[in-house]
Amino acid sequence: MRPSADPDRDRDPTGDYLLQAPVFHPALPFLTTIFGGLAPGKMVFVQGVISVEAERFQVDFQVGCSVSPRADIGLHFNPRFRPRPHVICNSLVHGHWMEETKLPHLPLKRGDRFELLFLLEEDHVKPFATSRAGDAVAKPLFLRSPDLEVPLSRTLPEGFRPGDSMTVRGLVCPDPQELRISLKTLDPSCSLWCFHVSFTDRRILWGSDTEEGHSSGAMLAPCFPFHPQRYFELLFLRQEDQVKVALNGTPFGQRPFPQHLAHSALELTVEGSLVLYGVQNSSQTSQEADA
Known part of the structure:
Protein backbone atom coordinates (compact mmCIF):
# COMPACT_ATOMS: atom_id res chain seq x y z
CA MET A 1 0.00 0.00 0.00
CA SER A 131 -14.85 -1.19 44.55
CA ARG A 132 -16.98 -3.34 42.30
CA ALA A 133 -17.34 -6.89 41.03
CA GLY A 134 -16.52 -8.18 37.58
CA ASP A 135 -13.41 -8.68 35.50
CA ALA A 136 -12.20 -6.52 32.65
CA VAL A 137 -11.45 -8.24 29.37
CA ALA A 138 -9.18 -6.42 26.93
CA LYS A 139 -8.03 -7.80 23.61
CA PRO A 140 -4.61 -6.87 22.27
CA LEU A 141 -4.84 -4.10 19.70
CA PHE A 142 -1.92 -3.26 17.46
CA LEU A 143 -1.22 -2.18 13.90
CA ARG A 144 0.49 -4.91 11.93
CA SER A 145 3.60 -3.80 10.08
CA PRO A 146 4.92 -5.55 6.95
CA ASP A 147 8.43 -4.79 8.24
CA LEU A 148 7.82 -7.10 11.19
CA GLU A 149 6.52 -10.20 9.46
CA VAL A 150 7.78 -13.50 10.89
CA PRO A 151 10.19 -15.04 10.00
CA LEU A 152 12.23 -11.85 10.12
CA SER A 153 15.83 -11.38 8.97
CA ARG A 154 17.85 -8.17 9.37
CA THR A 155 21.46 -7.37 8.65
CA LEU A 156 23.49 -5.54 11.28
CA PRO A 157 26.10 -3.91 9.01
CA GLU A 158 28.08 -2.45 11.93
CA GLY A 159 28.06 -5.68 13.91
CA PHE A 160 27.27 -5.98 17.60
CA ARG A 161 29.82 -3.88 19.49
CA PRO A 162 30.38 -3.46 23.24
CA GLY A 163 27.65 -1.17 24.55
CA ASP A 164 25.21 -2.09 21.78
CA SER A 165 21.84 -3.60 22.59
CA MET A 166 19.06 -5.39 20.74
CA THR A 167 15.43 -5.41 21.87
CA VAL A 168 12.77 -7.81 20.61
CA ARG A 169 9.14 -7.19 21.65
CA GLY A 170 6.34 -9.51 20.68
CA LEU A 171 3.12 -11.33 21.44
CA VAL A 172 3.12 -15.13 21.80
CA CYS A 173 0.56 -16.86 19.56
CA PRO A 174 -2.44 -18.75 21.06
CA ASP A 175 -1.02 -22.23 20.32
CA PRO A 176 2.77 -21.71 20.29
CA GLN A 177 5.38 -24.31 19.36
CA GLU A 178 8.68 -22.45 19.57
CA LEU A 179 10.41 -19.08 19.46
CA ARG A 180 13.91 -18.70 18.03
CA ILE A 181 16.13 -15.59 17.98
CA SER A 182 19.50 -16.12 16.31
CA LEU A 183 22.56 -14.00 15.65
CA LYS A 184 24.76 -15.24 12.81
CA THR A 185 27.64 -14.13 10.67
CA LEU A 186 26.81 -13.55 7.00
CA ASP A 187 28.13 -17.04 6.46
CA PRO A 188 24.93 -19.03 7.22
CA SER A 189 26.97 -21.97 8.50
CA CYS A 190 28.33 -19.90 11.42
CA SER A 191 25.85 -19.17 14.22
CA LEU A 192 27.07 -17.05 17.14
CA TRP A 193 24.14 -17.91 19.37
CA CYS A 194 20.50 -18.89 19.33
CA PHE A 195 17.93 -18.05 22.03
CA HIS A 196 15.46 -20.92 21.72
CA VAL A 197 12.13 -21.16 23.57
CA SER A 198 10.39 -24.53 23.24
CA PHE A 199 6.74 -24.56 24.33
CA THR A 200 6.33 -28.30 23.77
CA ASP A 201 8.79 -29.27 26.52
CA ARG A 202 8.81 -25.87 28.29
CA ARG A 203 12.54 -25.27 28.03
CA ILE A 204 14.68 -22.24 27.23
CA LEU A 205 18.10 -22.83 25.68
CA TRP A 206 20.74 -20.26 24.82
CA GLY A 207 23.43 -21.87 22.73
CA SER A 208 24.23 -22.61 19.10
CA ASP A 209 22.18 -23.89 16.18
CA THR A 210 23.18 -27.35 14.99
CA GLU A 211 23.26 -28.40 11.34
CA GLU A 212 19.94 -30.17 11.86
CA GLY A 213 18.32 -26.88 12.90
CA HIS A 214 18.08 -27.73 16.59
CA SER A 215 19.52 -25.73 19.47
CA SER A 216 22.15 -26.93 21.87
CA GLY A 217 23.23 -25.11 25.00
CA ALA A 218 22.58 -24.55 28.65
CA MET A 219 19.03 -24.26 29.96
CA LEU A 220 18.57 -20.73 31.30
CA ALA A 221 15.93 -21.06 34.00
CA PRO A 222 14.08 -23.80 35.92
CA CYS A 223 10.79 -21.91 35.49
CA PHE A 224 9.09 -21.17 32.17
CA PRO A 225 8.08 -17.48 31.94
CA PHE A 226 6.58 -17.45 28.42
CA HIS A 227 2.83 -17.95 28.00
CA PRO A 228 0.34 -17.97 25.10
CA GLN A 229 -1.17 -14.59 24.23
CA ARG A 230 1.24 -12.74 26.53
CA TYR A 231 3.53 -9.88 25.55
CA PHE A 232 7.26 -10.08 26.22
CA GLU A 233 10.34 -7.91 25.87
CA LEU A 234 13.78 -9.47 25.39
CA LEU A 235 16.85 -7.25 25.75
CA PHE A 236 20.28 -8.44 24.58
CA LEU A 237 23.12 -6.24 25.89
CA ARG A 238 26.64 -6.59 24.50
CA GLN A 239 29.51 -6.17 26.93
CA GLU A 240 33.24 -6.62 26.29
CA ASP A 241 33.36 -10.40 26.16
CA GLN A 242 29.77 -11.48 26.70
CA VAL A 243 26.12 -10.82 25.93
CA LYS A 244 23.55 -10.49 28.71
CA VAL A 245 19.84 -11.08 28.24
CA ALA A 246 16.92 -9.69 30.23
CA LEU A 247 13.27 -10.74 29.98
CA ASN A 248 10.67 -8.07 30.83
CA GLY A 249 13.33 -6.09 32.66
CA THR A 250 14.63 -9.05 34.71
CA PRO A 251 18.21 -10.39 34.16
CA PHE A 252 17.97 -13.82 32.60
CA GLY A 253 21.46 -15.07 31.71
CA GLN A 254 24.62 -14.40 29.73
CA ARG A 255 26.76 -15.98 27.02
CA PRO A 256 30.33 -15.41 25.76
CA PHE A 257 30.74 -13.34 22.59
CA PRO A 258 33.81 -13.55 20.29
CA GLN A 259 35.47 -10.14 20.41
CA HIS A 260 36.98 -10.44 16.91
CA LEU A 261 33.43 -10.42 15.47
CA ALA A 262 32.35 -7.22 17.23
CA HIS A 263 32.58 -5.08 14.09
CA SER A 264 31.74 -7.80 11.53
CA ALA A 265 28.47 -7.60 9.63
CA LEU A 266 25.94 -9.91 11.28
CA GLU A 267 22.44 -11.21 10.63
CA LEU A 268 19.61 -11.22 13.19
CA THR A 269 16.76 -13.66 12.62
CA VAL A 270 13.48 -14.01 14.53
CA GLU A 271 11.13 -16.89 13.86
CA GLY A 272 8.48 -18.99 15.53
CA SER A 273 5.04 -18.69 17.07
CA LEU A 274 4.84 -14.97 17.68
CA VAL A 275 3.63 -11.64 16.35
CA LEU A 276 6.39 -9.03 16.43
CA TYR A 277 5.69 -5.66 17.99
CA GLY A 278 9.16 -4.18 17.61
CA VAL A 279 12.80 -5.00 16.84
CA GLN A 280 15.45 -2.43 17.68
CA ASN A 281 19.23 -2.41 17.47
CA SER A 282 20.96 0.50 19.21
CA SER A 283 23.73 0.69 16.61
CA GLN A 284 21.35 1.38 13.74
CA THR A 285 19.53 4.59 12.90
CA SER A 286 15.99 3.26 12.99
CA GLN A 287 14.95 -0.36 13.37
CA GLU A 288 11.80 -0.12 15.47
CA ALA A 289 8.31 -0.20 14.06
CA ASP A 290 5.60 1.04 16.39
CA ALA A 291 2.28 -0.65 16.71
Whole structure:
Protein backbone atom coordinates (compact mmCIF):
# COMPACT_ATOMS: atom_id res chain seq x y z
CA MET A 1 0.00 0.00 0.00
CA ARG A 2 1.34 3.43 -0.96
CA PRO A 3 1.08 6.27 1.54
CA SER A 4 -1.44 8.94 0.66
CA ALA A 5 -0.36 12.49 -0.16
CA ASP A 6 -1.90 13.67 3.08
CA PRO A 7 -0.16 11.69 5.89
CA ASP A 8 -3.15 12.14 8.23
CA ARG A 9 -5.82 11.23 5.72
CA ASP A 10 -5.91 7.45 5.96
CA ARG A 11 -4.47 7.26 9.43
CA ASP A 12 -5.71 4.49 11.70
CA PRO A 13 -6.56 6.17 15.02
CA THR A 14 -5.59 3.00 16.88
CA GLY A 15 -2.05 3.02 15.46
CA ASP A 16 -0.62 5.40 18.05
CA TYR A 17 -1.01 3.14 21.05
CA LEU A 18 -0.91 -0.46 22.11
CA LEU A 19 -3.45 -2.09 24.40
CA GLN A 20 -1.48 -4.80 26.13
CA ALA A 21 -3.13 -8.12 26.81
CA PRO A 22 -4.36 -8.44 30.41
CA VAL A 23 -2.51 -10.61 32.91
CA PHE A 24 -4.85 -12.67 35.06
CA HIS A 25 -4.05 -14.08 38.54
CA PRO A 26 -0.31 -13.18 38.55
CA ALA A 27 1.92 -14.30 41.41
CA LEU A 28 2.96 -11.51 43.77
CA PRO A 29 5.19 -9.58 43.73
CA PHE A 30 4.39 -9.01 40.05
CA LEU A 31 6.69 -7.18 37.62
CA THR A 32 5.97 -6.40 33.99
CA THR A 33 7.12 -4.06 31.23
CA ILE A 34 4.88 -1.22 30.06
CA PHE A 35 5.58 -1.12 26.33
CA GLY A 36 6.35 2.33 25.05
CA GLY A 37 6.89 3.70 28.57
CA LEU A 38 4.60 5.93 30.60
CA ALA A 39 3.68 8.42 27.90
CA PRO A 40 1.00 11.07 28.59
CA GLY A 41 -2.44 9.69 27.83
CA LYS A 42 -1.68 6.10 28.83
CA MET A 43 -3.81 4.29 31.38
CA VAL A 44 -2.92 1.37 33.63
CA PHE A 45 -5.79 -0.69 35.07
CA VAL A 46 -5.37 -2.92 38.14
CA GLN A 47 -8.01 -5.23 39.62
CA GLY A 48 -7.73 -7.30 42.75
CA VAL A 49 -9.10 -8.44 46.08
CA ILE A 50 -7.77 -7.00 49.32
CA SER A 51 -7.01 -9.51 52.07
CA VAL A 52 -9.24 -9.22 55.13
CA GLU A 53 -6.06 -8.94 57.24
CA ALA A 54 -4.21 -6.56 54.93
CA GLU A 55 -2.16 -3.78 56.47
CA ARG A 56 -1.02 -2.25 53.18
CA PHE A 57 -0.21 -2.89 49.53
CA GLN A 58 1.55 -0.88 46.85
CA VAL A 59 1.73 -0.23 43.12
CA ASP A 60 5.04 1.18 41.87
CA PHE A 61 5.87 2.64 38.47
CA GLN A 62 9.62 2.26 38.35
CA VAL A 63 12.53 2.42 35.92
CA GLY A 64 13.71 -1.18 35.44
CA CYS A 65 14.14 -3.71 38.23
CA SER A 66 17.56 -3.00 39.68
CA VAL A 67 17.95 -4.00 43.33
CA SER A 68 21.42 -2.55 44.00
CA PRO A 69 21.27 0.33 43.37
CA ARG A 70 17.50 0.38 43.80
CA ALA A 71 15.57 1.42 40.71
CA ASP A 72 14.05 4.89 40.64
CA ILE A 73 10.29 4.97 41.28
CA GLY A 74 8.26 7.61 39.47
CA LEU A 75 5.11 6.88 41.47
CA HIS A 76 4.80 4.89 44.69
CA PHE A 77 1.08 4.36 45.39
CA ASN A 78 0.70 2.84 48.86
CA PRO A 79 -2.76 2.32 50.47
CA ARG A 80 -2.49 1.64 54.21
CA PHE A 81 -5.29 0.31 56.44
CA ARG A 82 -3.74 0.79 59.89
CA PRO A 83 -3.97 2.63 62.19
CA ARG A 84 -6.38 4.68 60.04
CA PRO A 85 -7.04 4.11 56.33
CA HIS A 86 -5.00 6.48 54.15
CA VAL A 87 -2.82 6.55 51.00
CA ILE A 88 0.84 7.51 50.75
CA CYS A 89 2.20 8.71 47.37
CA ASN A 90 5.88 9.34 46.81
CA SER A 91 8.84 9.05 44.41
CA LEU A 92 12.27 7.46 44.85
CA VAL A 93 15.19 9.24 43.13
CA HIS A 94 18.76 7.90 43.35
CA GLY A 95 17.90 5.89 46.46
CA HIS A 96 16.23 8.77 48.31
CA TRP A 97 12.52 9.21 48.96
CA MET A 98 11.10 12.59 48.06
CA GLU A 99 8.51 14.54 50.07
CA GLU A 100 5.49 12.26 50.47
CA THR A 101 1.85 13.14 49.91
CA LYS A 102 -0.65 11.73 52.39
CA LEU A 103 -4.27 11.31 51.25
CA PRO A 104 -6.57 10.81 54.26
CA HIS A 105 -9.51 9.39 52.30
CA LEU A 106 -9.14 5.75 51.23
CA PRO A 107 -12.12 4.38 49.25
CA LEU A 108 -10.78 0.82 49.56
CA LYS A 109 -11.75 -1.65 52.29
CA ARG A 110 -10.17 -4.87 53.48
CA GLY A 111 -11.91 -7.92 52.05
CA ASP A 112 -13.32 -5.99 49.05
CA ARG A 113 -12.71 -6.36 45.35
CA PHE A 114 -11.29 -3.19 43.85
CA GLU A 115 -10.33 -1.43 40.63
CA LEU A 116 -7.51 1.08 40.30
CA LEU A 117 -7.06 3.24 37.22
CA PHE A 118 -3.89 5.28 36.76
CA LEU A 119 -4.10 8.01 34.11
CA LEU A 120 -0.77 9.47 32.94
CA GLU A 121 -0.79 13.19 32.16
CA GLU A 122 1.97 15.62 31.21
CA ASP A 123 3.44 16.23 34.66
CA HIS A 124 1.40 14.08 37.06
CA VAL A 125 -0.58 10.86 37.49
CA LYS A 126 -4.27 10.70 38.39
CA PRO A 127 -5.31 7.55 40.35
CA PHE A 128 -8.98 6.55 40.49
CA ALA A 129 -10.23 3.83 42.83
CA THR A 130 -13.56 1.99 42.95
CA SER A 131 -14.85 -1.19 44.55
CA ARG A 132 -16.98 -3.34 42.30
CA ALA A 133 -17.34 -6.89 41.03
CA GLY A 134 -16.52 -8.18 37.58
CA ASP A 135 -13.41 -8.68 35.50
CA ALA A 136 -12.20 -6.52 32.65
CA VAL A 137 -11.45 -8.24 29.37
CA ALA A 138 -9.18 -6.42 26.93
CA LYS A 139 -8.03 -7.80 23.61
CA PRO A 140 -4.61 -6.87 22.27
CA LEU A 141 -4.84 -4.10 19.70
CA PHE A 142 -1.92 -3.26 17.46
CA LEU A 143 -1.22 -2.18 13.90
CA ARG A 144 0.49 -4.91 11.93
CA SER A 145 3.60 -3.80 10.08
CA PRO A 146 4.92 -5.55 6.95
CA ASP A 147 8.43 -4.79 8.24
CA LEU A 148 7.82 -7.10 11.19
CA GLU A 149 6.52 -10.20 9.46
CA VAL A 150 7.78 -13.50 10.89
CA PRO A 151 10.19 -15.04 10.00
CA LEU A 152 12.23 -11.85 10.12
CA SER A 153 15.83 -11.38 8.97
CA ARG A 154 17.85 -8.17 9.37
CA THR A 155 21.46 -7.37 8.65
CA LEU A 156 23.49 -5.54 11.28
CA PRO A 157 26.10 -3.91 9.01
CA GLU A 158 28.08 -2.45 11.93
CA GLY A 159 28.06 -5.68 13.91
CA PHE A 160 27.27 -5.98 17.60
CA ARG A 161 29.82 -3.88 19.49
CA PRO A 162 30.38 -3.46 23.24
CA GLY A 163 27.65 -1.17 24.55
CA ASP A 164 25.21 -2.09 21.78
CA SER A 165 21.84 -3.60 22.59
CA MET A 166 19.06 -5.39 20.74
CA THR A 167 15.43 -5.41 21.87
CA VAL A 168 12.77 -7.81 20.61
CA ARG A 169 9.14 -7.19 21.65
CA GLY A 170 6.34 -9.51 20.68
CA LEU A 171 3.12 -11.33 21.44
CA VAL A 172 3.12 -15.13 21.80
CA CYS A 173 0.56 -16.86 19.56
CA PRO A 174 -2.44 -18.75 21.06
CA ASP A 175 -1.02 -22.23 20.32
CA PRO A 176 2.77 -21.71 20.29
CA GLN A 177 5.38 -24.31 19.36
CA GLU A 178 8.68 -22.45 19.57
CA LEU A 179 10.41 -19.08 19.46
CA ARG A 180 13.91 -18.70 18.03
CA ILE A 181 16.13 -15.59 17.98
CA SER A 182 19.50 -16.12 16.31
CA LEU A 183 22.56 -14.00 15.65
CA LYS A 184 24.76 -15.24 12.81
CA THR A 185 27.64 -14.13 10.67
CA LEU A 186 26.81 -13.55 7.00
CA ASP A 187 28.13 -17.04 6.46
CA PRO A 188 24.93 -19.03 7.22
CA SER A 189 26.97 -21.97 8.50
CA CYS A 190 28.33 -19.90 11.42
CA SER A 191 25.85 -19.17 14.22
CA LEU A 192 27.07 -17.05 17.14
CA TRP A 193 24.14 -17.91 19.37
CA CYS A 194 20.50 -18.89 19.33
CA PHE A 195 17.93 -18.05 22.03
CA HIS A 196 15.46 -20.92 21.72
CA VAL A 197 12.13 -21.16 23.57
CA SER A 198 10.39 -24.53 23.24
CA PHE A 199 6.74 -24.56 24.33
CA THR A 200 6.33 -28.30 23.77
CA ASP A 201 8.79 -29.27 26.52
CA ARG A 202 8.81 -25.87 28.29
CA ARG A 203 12.54 -25.27 28.03
CA ILE A 204 14.68 -22.24 27.23
CA LEU A 205 18.10 -22.83 25.68
CA TRP A 206 20.74 -20.26 24.82
CA GLY A 207 23.43 -21.87 22.73
CA SER A 208 24.23 -22.61 19.10
CA ASP A 209 22.18 -23.89 16.18
CA THR A 210 23.18 -27.35 14.99
CA GLU A 211 23.26 -28.40 11.34
CA GLU A 212 19.94 -30.17 11.86
CA GLY A 213 18.32 -26.88 12.90
CA HIS A 214 18.08 -27.73 16.59
CA SER A 215 19.52 -25.73 19.47
CA SER A 216 22.15 -26.93 21.87
CA GLY A 217 23.23 -25.11 25.00
CA ALA A 218 22.58 -24.55 28.65
CA MET A 219 19.03 -24.26 29.96
CA LEU A 220 18.57 -20.73 31.30
CA ALA A 221 15.93 -21.06 34.00
CA PRO A 222 14.08 -23.80 35.92
CA CYS A 223 10.79 -21.91 35.49
CA PHE A 224 9.09 -21.17 32.17
CA PRO A 225 8.08 -17.48 31.94
CA PHE A 226 6.58 -17.45 28.42
CA HIS A 227 2.83 -17.95 28.00
CA PRO A 228 0.34 -17.97 25.10
CA GLN A 229 -1.17 -14.59 24.23
CA ARG A 230 1.24 -12.74 26.53
CA TYR A 231 3.53 -9.88 25.55
CA PHE A 232 7.26 -10.08 26.22
CA GLU A 233 10.34 -7.91 25.87
CA LEU A 234 13.78 -9.47 25.39
CA LEU A 235 16.85 -7.25 25.75
CA PHE A 236 20.28 -8.44 24.58
CA LEU A 237 23.12 -6.24 25.89
CA ARG A 238 26.64 -6.59 24.50
CA GLN A 239 29.51 -6.17 26.93
CA GLU A 240 33.24 -6.62 26.29
CA ASP A 241 33.36 -10.40 26.16
CA GLN A 242 29.77 -11.48 26.70
CA VAL A 243 26.12 -10.82 25.93
CA LYS A 244 23.55 -10.49 28.71
CA VAL A 245 19.84 -11.08 28.24
CA ALA A 246 16.92 -9.69 30.23
CA LEU A 247 13.27 -10.74 29.98
CA ASN A 248 10.67 -8.07 30.83
CA GLY A 249 13.33 -6.09 32.66
CA THR A 250 14.63 -9.05 34.71
CA PRO A 251 18.21 -10.39 34.16
CA PHE A 252 17.97 -13.82 32.60
CA GLY A 253 21.46 -15.07 31.71
CA GLN A 254 24.62 -14.40 29.73
CA ARG A 255 26.76 -15.98 27.02
CA PRO A 256 30.33 -15.41 25.76
CA PHE A 257 30.74 -13.34 22.59
CA PRO A 258 33.81 -13.55 20.29
CA GLN A 259 35.47 -10.14 20.41
CA HIS A 260 36.98 -10.44 16.91
CA LEU A 261 33.43 -10.42 15.47
CA ALA A 262 32.35 -7.22 17.23
CA HIS A 263 32.58 -5.08 14.09
CA SER A 264 31.74 -7.80 11.53
CA ALA A 265 28.47 -7.60 9.63
CA LEU A 266 25.94 -9.91 11.28
CA GLU A 267 22.44 -11.21 10.63
CA LEU A 268 19.61 -11.22 13.19
CA THR A 269 16.76 -13.66 12.62
CA VAL A 270 13.48 -14.01 14.53
CA GLU A 271 11.13 -16.89 13.86
CA GLY A 272 8.48 -18.99 15.53
CA SER A 273 5.04 -18.69 17.07
CA LEU A 274 4.84 -14.97 17.68
CA VAL A 275 3.63 -11.64 16.35
CA LEU A 276 6.39 -9.03 16.43
CA TYR A 277 5.69 -5.66 17.99
CA GLY A 278 9.16 -4.18 17.61
CA VAL A 279 12.80 -5.00 16.84
CA GLN A 280 15.45 -2.43 17.68
CA ASN A 281 19.23 -2.41 17.47
CA SER A 282 20.96 0.50 19.21
CA SER A 283 23.73 0.69 16.61
CA GLN A 284 21.35 1.38 13.74
CA THR A 285 19.53 4.59 12.90
CA SER A 286 15.99 3.26 12.99
CA GLN A 287 14.95 -0.36 13.37
CA GLU A 288 11.80 -0.12 15.47
CA ALA A 289 8.31 -0.20 14.06
CA ASP A 290 5.60 1.04 16.39
CA ALA A 291 2.28 -0.65 16.71
